[in-house]
Amino acid sequence: MNLLVAQCTDEYRVRAVARFDEQALASIPVQTPAAEIFRKLIGAGRITVTVEAEEQSARYQGVVPLTGSSLAQSLEAYFASSEQLPTRVVLAADAQGAAGMLVQKLPETEVPEAGGEAWREAEWGMDRIVPRVLLDGSLESNLASLFMGHDVRVFEGSPVGFKCRCNPGRVAGVLRALGSEEVRELLRERGSVTVTCEFCRRPYSFDSVDIETLFADTQGSAAPIAIH
Numbered sequence: 001m002n003l004l005v006a007q008c009t010d011e012y013r014v015r016a017v018a019r020f021d022e023q024a025l026a027s028i029p030v031q032t033p034a035a036e037i038f039r040k041l042i043g044a045g046r047i048t049v050t051v052e053a054e055e056q057s058a059r060y061q062g063v064v065p066l067t068g069s070s071l072a073q074s075l076e077a078y079f080a081s082s083e084q085l086p087t088r089v090v091l092a093a094d095a096q097g098a099a100g101m102l103v104q105k106l107p108e109t110e111v112p113e114a115g116g117e118a119w120r121e122a123e124w125g126m127d128r129i130v131p132r133v134l135l136d137g138s139l140e141s142n143l144a145s146l147f148m149g150h151d152v153r154v155f156e157g158s159p160v161g162f163k164c165r166c167n168p169g170r171v172a173g174v175l176r177a178l179g180s181e182e183v184r185e186l187l188r189e190r191g192s193v194t195v196t197c198e199f200c201r202r203p204y205s206f207d208s209v210d211i212e213t214l215f216a217d218t219q220g221s222a223a224p225i226a227i228h
């Protein structure tokens with residue numbers, strides 16, 4: 001199954017994994033328009049957006065079919081159906097990095113016409129963004145040229161960086177959830193059990209002593225855990 005997962009914490013620590021069909025990608029001619037590539041590679045998939053609070057009590061999940069001809073358009077459809085707020089998204093990425101811009105129309109204020117006019121102008125600006133410019137240009141000059149005539153203010157940014165949240169405890173939990181029988185079978189076949197984190201490729205190895213310790217206090221009856 002092909003899968004793209006991206007996670008971001010409230011401190012802008014991100015991690016992501018993409019599983020894709022390399023052969024299918026390689027077979028697409030270079031000149032193929034991006035929209036066509038998207039439809040070809042994605043097919044009839046779904047996009048799931050999950051928002052979680054630390055204490056797990058305020059978990060929200062929205063699922064919509066992948067629509068349009070890009071991930072950005074699929075996200076627009078998600079915002080339209082889940083938050084019912086008109087939203088425009090532009091995304092750009094290359095081998096060095098990724099950038100994006102999201103504009104959302106907030107619920108009507110006291111002057112609905114003024115809000116409507118401002119939104120039309122914001123959409124006009126978003127329609128004219130060349131995604132590549134988001135990667136290369138400065139934020140200030142992009143905003144100034146796209147939203148001319150508006151009082152645009154730039155707030156201080158926050159650094160975004162990669163950080164994986166895997167650790168030996170979580171991996172041990174995954175093995176416990178698999179059950180002692182299956183894990184011991186793997187141990188018999190291979191001499192040790194290695195679990196590789198899909199996000200950072202860090203390998204976690206367990207030898208027979210580790211495995212015995214793992215199941216010693218659970219008798220193999222641990223409840224399955226959610227893997228994030």
Ligand SMILES: [Zn+2]
Nearest residue numbers: 164166197200
């Ligand atoms: Zn990891």
